[in-house]
Amino acid sequence: MTTGRKTVQELTIEPGTGKALELRRGQVLRIEQTSGRQCADFNCFNLHDYKEFFHTGRTRHLHGLHPTKGDFLWSAPPRERPMMAIIEDTVGTNDVLYPRCSAFLFEHHYGLAVHTNCHDIQAEAQREFGLTPDDVHDSFNFFMHTGVDAAGRPFIAKNTAKRGDYVELLALMDVLAIPNVCGADVMMTSDFELKPLKLTVFEGVDRDWSRISEPPRLKNQRSPSEFKVKNIKADRELYRDSSYRPEFTNVPLQISELEVNLTDDEIAWIQQLKSTGKYGESDAEVLRYVFFTWWIGKFMHGPKHAAST
């Protein structure tokens, strides 16, 4: 669907390759299947400060293992800003659980010492902008169909993307976006065949912005101007700063006792909860567990991440 959008760039990336694309805030990147069943790995950097980059962990925390339309691609702490928004996803099988495949993986698992792999493909594409193999980060895996079994083990399922399926990402800041054709041809990831992917960059329109929710803007989305060390370390050796004095937040943490007077009925509830063995060993531990669990359920913003009790 391109109604009202101007096409800025259109290209196809072949198996074994990727491409670093400069996107300005408001532009849209579409990653499209040319024949189907192809995973696209993806890295993303702030175009003006490469130390801000996409973070699978925070994205997973906020949107779960399979982010899709309406979700954001977040940058790593302490920046923690939405870098891009998924505004369209015609398949809905994306993954932020698995790390990128690497040369090590194919050598270790398959005995293949020289093999296409997402880490090296990303590194080669990022080299166009002066980045090194150490700058490649864990990928957002578009069209990668995954799950977790009852024993907690992740698995890769058959790729269900069809020809013409696509995802669209709206840039919320100027970014370097790097999609690549996943290099894993001996895994289930892309149904044992590597296929080209079509990339299109559009100028976004008002309708694209209307498809995202307002992300939070908080004082703890920090920038380098707030860092105690503002410059990027430019040498490889680690050595101690003799002037260093620790300044940890809210330390020392001071414990105090809060007295709570409970009626017989209330004590009976605590005994009943304690007898389940799920909430704590002492009355105070049970009451503290109860309080914070209650507070999280009632007042906390965002996903609760609480086990059923």
Added chain:
Amino acid sequence: MTETTVRLRLNQQQLELIDNSIKAGESGSREELIRRALREFAAAHLVATGKTS
């Protein structure tokens, strides 16, 4: 009716969260807020005994 005192071990950050809830009008005191949590948690998680309200 007798009363039993339970002493919760909390750090200053946890107390800050409690005090913020009080400032937001959720309760009149720290103790009252904790007891409200217990009451509502018990109502939701314990088999009804007719004594959770």
